Amino acid sequence: MACPLCEQAARAGRGKHPWLIAELAESFALLGDNQGPRGWCVLVLKEHAEHVADLTADRQARLWDDVRHTAAAQRAVFGPVRINYECLGNLVPHVHWHLIPRHADDPQPRDPVWLWPRERQAGSMKDEDRRALVSSLRGALGR
Numbered sequence: 001m002a003c004p005l006c007e008q009a010a011r012a013g014r015g016k017h018p019w020l021i022a023e024l025a026e027s028f029a030l031l032g033d034n035q036g037p038r039g040w041c042v043l044v045l046k047e048h049a050e051h052v053a054d055l056t057a058d059r060q061a062r063l064w065d066d067v068r069h070t071a072a073a074q075r076a077v078f079g080p081v082r083i084n085y086e087c088l089g090n091l092v093p094h095v096h097w098h099l100i101p102r103h104a105d106d107p108q109p110r111d112p113v114w115l116w117p118r119e120r121q122a123g124s125m126k127d128e129d130r131r132a133l134v135s136s137l138r139g140a141l142g143r
């Protein structure tokens with residue numbers, strides 16, 4: 001499969017994605033590979049579409065519901081200072097949202113995380129801590 005997010009969505013759909021938080025109406029909520037900012041989530045549209053505008057208005061509304069429910073879960077779990085909502089598609093043109101909690105100990109609070117050094121974005125979270133986060137966020141989503 002050529003699109004890496006189609007591949008991730010397929011794994012999530014089979015229940016084989018290790019960092020699946022929940023299947024939502026239009027997307028799979030995943031704990032992101034990068035955990036520099038703790039709780040960074042990525043919502044991946046269930047099937048390939050390059051542009052949000054290619055979705056019907058109803059689907060766009062349901063996708064936004066996915067975004068706001070996930071953000072509410074992040075707020076419940078972490079109480080972040082803010083959440084950055086980013087739907088870019090510059091590197092992988094498959095509709096996905098980055099929901100990036102920005103915490104009180106944020107080392108560069110004025111910058112988008114894309115300006116952080118690569119290793120700071122990635123963080124050094126252990127798998128057991130990642131699993132605990134997935135579980136907490138899933139619980140906060142009511143799943």
Ligand SMILES: [Zn+2]
Pocket residue numbers: 003004005006007047048049093094
């Ligand atoms: Zn795709």
